[in-house]
Amino acid sequence: MMLGIFFSLSVLLLISMGVVFAEEPLLSVNLDSENYSEGDIILVSGNVLTIIGNTQVSLQLFSQGNLVDVDQIEVGQDGNYFSRIKAEGPLWQNPGEYTIKVVYGEANIAETSFNYLPKSDVIETTDMFEVDVGDSGTFDINYSITGGTLEAIEIQPTILGLTLTIDSPDQGFIVLDLPRQFIDAEKQNGKDEQFIILIDNIQTPYIESQIFSDVRTITINFEEGDSEIQIIGTFVIPEFGTIVMIILTVGIMASVLLTKNRFQIKI
DSSP: OHHHHHHHHHHHHHHHHHHHHHHSOSBOOEESOSEEETTOEEEEEEEBSSOOTTOOEEEEEEETTEEEEEEEEOOOTTSEEEEEEEOOSTTOOOOEEEEEEEEETTTEEEEEEEEEEOGGGSOEEEEEEEEEOGGGOEEEEEEEEESSEEEEEEEEGGGTEEEEEEEOSSOEEEEEEEETTTEEOBOTTSOBOOOEEEETTEEOOOEEEEEOSSEEEEEEEEOTTOOEEEEEOSEETGGGOBOOHHHHHHHHHHHHHHSOOTTSSOO
């Protein structure tokens, strides 16, 4: 009786181990993004579960069934491999989905795909936008946007900030030179505070690349289909005054609680 139970448990253990082993691929391939534009560097990485001597990973890149690029990649002692592909050249003319196929040995195959846009299809604009302040006149914001168009900028006194309306047929980013005279974010001691950025009511991180006495330059990434960007500070043009820190703190807490961070708090 005990022998039968032991045999049954052994079979179940072997089956469960077999399932675990079966779930782990013998060859994997990954990319650092799902979308690329002409001139971008595509980072390809993956892992080989079982190393076969000095065998290399063969990479083939296809667009609409046509071969665009090939590569032979060395495999490290840990089974990992890496490759870099620059998205440019005479074969990179077609927009759309591109497929990467990697082969290791005779039967180990893995595939992945990404979306690609040549420069001719990427919307890119550098301009100056005139913001209406009502009876107080206007002020200008220099901007550059890739992947979409900037349609409107409105002052929002209730949030001490700005609301931008964009049309984004592609994934992209917008760079804004925010004049401190008209919008800023400051701590109680006068030092710079971070802005709160919401895209379609979802809190989003941003990059601040330049800080001058009169301008703060920020870059905001957006996804295809995004339409509204809110920039919340502690001050927006003199007519609306400066908010006290306790109100700012409550606003920040409410924003975090009522909105879902699109990048799971990767700020």
